[in-house]
Amino acid sequence: MAAPDFDTIVNLAKKRGFVFQSSEIYGGLRSAYDYGPLGVALLRNVKSAWWRSMVRLRDDVEGLDSAIIQSPRVWEASGHVEQFNDPLVECTHCHARHRFDRLENADRCPKCGTAGTFTEARDFNLMFKTHMGPVAGDTNQVYLRPETAQGIFTNFENVRRVARRKLPFGIAQLGKSFRNEITPGQFVFRTREFEQMEMEYFTHPDEADQWFQHWVEERHNWYLELGMSPDNLRLRRHDEDELAHYAVATFDVEYRFPWGWDELEGIANRTDFDLRSHAEASGKDLRYFDQAAGDRFYPYVIEPAAGVARTAFAFLIDAYHEETVRDAPRTVLRLDKSLAPIKVAVLPLSKKPALIEDTEQVAARLRPHWEVQVDVTQAIGRRYRRQDEIGTPYCVTVDFDTLDDRSVTVRERDTMTQDRVEIGRLLDYLTDRL
Numbered sequence: 060m061a062a063p064d065f066d067t068i069v070n071l072a073k074k075r076g077f078v079f080q081s082s083e084i085y086g087g088l089r090s091a092y093d094y095g096p097l098g099v100a101l102l103r104n105v106k107s108a109w110w111r112s113m114v115r116l117r118d119d120v121e122g123l124d125s126a127i128i129q130s131p132r133v134w135e136a137s138g139h140v141e142q143f144n145d146p147l148v149e150c151t152h153c154h155a156r157h158r159f160d161r162l163e164n165a166d167r168c169p170k171c172g173t174a175g176t177f178t179e180a181r182d183f184n185l186m187f188k189t190h191m192g193p194v195a196g197d198t199n200q201v202y203l204r205p206e207t208a209q210g211i212f213t214n215f216e217n218v219r220r221v222a223r224r225k226l227p228f229g230i231a232q233l234g235k236s237f238r239n240e241i242t243p244g245q246f247v248f249r250t251r252e253f254e255q256m257e258m259e260y261f262t263h264p265d266e267a268d269q270w271f272q273h274w275v276e277e278r279h280n281w282y283l284e285l286g287m288s289p290d291n292l293r294l295r296r297h298d299e300d301e302l303a304h305y306a307v308a309t310f311d312v313e314y315r316f317p318w319g320w321d322e323l324e325g326i327a328n329r330t331d332f333d334l335r336s337h338a339e340a341s342g343k344d345l346r347y348f349d350q351a352a353g354d355r356f357y358p359y360v361i362e363p364a365a366g367v368a369r370t371a372f373a374f375l376i377d378a379y380h381e382e383t384v385r386d387a388p389r390t391v392l393r394l395d396k397s398l399a400p401i402k403v404a405v406l407p408l409s410k411k412p413a414l415i416e417d418t419e420q421v422a423a424r425l426r427p428h429w430e431v432q433v434d435v436t437q438a439i440g441r442r443y444r445r446q447d448e449i450g451t452p453y454c455v456t457v458d459f460d461t462l463d464d465r466s467v468t469v470r471e472r473d474t475m476t477q478d479r480v481e482i483g484r485l486l487d488y489l490t491d492r493l
């Protein structure tokens with residue numbers, strides 16, 4: 060099937076309450092979004108899938124939740140204060156940002172080669188600034204973090220010590236980041252407030268290349284295992300001139316969005332840049348001591364860094380299918396079951412009190428295990444279509460026979476096959492499949 064166009068997905072996301080325009084009743088705030096009942100469930104499922112694979116299933120990664128507002132010295136040491144205080148232009152074609160004073164050709168983007176696409180040059184720092192305390196002044200200026208990574212570096216020694224870790228090991232974090240992007244856009248793809256999923260993997264410098272390879276493969280596979288089509292996913296190595304100031308090698312995991320290939324995640328070899336910078340700026344020794352070798356050194360860091368909303372958006376696009384079933388059009392989200400916002404819908408065939416009562420009982424039995432939705436309005440066919448459209452893997456129908464045989468019909472989303480299952484066996488039946 061051809062990829063759905065951008066408007067189709069955006070309309071579905073808005074119509075079904077995945078995403079709302081932020082501050083809508085006041086006319087909306089540009090490029091800021093709120094996530095509705097289904098959106099919040101989808102985001103949570105994406106984050107859980109990431110945490111499961113990056114932390115829970117591994118014995119070499121610890122979790123962390125560091126503050127959004129940190130000492131301004133963190134951002135001086137990381138290079139963020141200086142790095143973004145230059146006159147910047149952004150190419151409106153490929154969104155690459157360039158220091159205007161370093162451009163060879165002031166009219167042509169060195170990344171994509173397009174001419175005449177620059178925004179006006181301005182002295183711009185991507186970090187949002189605010190003040191701690193009631194009086195605004197230079198001495199209490201702080202920043203909203205533009206990445207979660209620095210909170211991991213400043214806690215490297217804390218985590219290593221309390222978890223009694225030896226190299227190699229990682230620290231993972233999920234959380235909000237803020238960037239005053241010059242050109243946000245493409246719906247939730249690039250926003251000024253967004254959530255990141257980042258992991259910093261600390262290794263001996265001699266093993267960094269090997270771990271870099273490991274994480275590139277691991278992260279690529281994560282998307283595939285969650286059902287993303289291999290045709291819409293690729294790895295792209297950064298050219299030398301594309302690399303961030305701290306990186307010696309980077310791969311992007313890219314998705315084929317309706318507007319073309321674009322970044323979902325970056326996997327970078329950040330060397331010892333961050334730990335060394337923080338050690339020098341803070342005066343704290345952040346080197347690792349290898350007791351066996353009697354050696355003290357700065358670990359290298361491999362960082363897979365992804366965006367939550369971008370990932371969820373890509374999964375939505377990839378799952379979207381339109382098909383014809385018995386001469387009727389059907390829209391179905393073939394989301395991986397672990398990502399589906401609602402796992403089971405319970406649908407009484409009619410509003411007759413006895414059926415409603417059984418419906419409530421069945422739903423109550425399933426709710427401790429999965430997100431369950433009860434839908435009683437309109438014809439059963441319409442209700443199936445509504446659940447297909449939001450990717451619900453199973454619909455359980457309570458019908459008139461249920462009153463006698465204490466069984467229900469379970470319909471599977473993709474194949475639309477139906478099984479008759481005793482209510483007493485329903486939990487086991489669904490547990491085997493979800």
Ligand code: ATP
Pocket residue numbers: 206238240247248249250251252253255322323324325364365366367368369
């Ligand atoms: P881009 O070039 O797309 O702006 P980046 O290369 O600056 O992204 P990183 O600093 O590598 O992004 O951040 C890691 C991940 O965080 C990105 O791959 C992306 O998924 C997510 N991310 C970064 N900026 C934004 C944003 N403004 N809105 C939504 N997600 C973002």
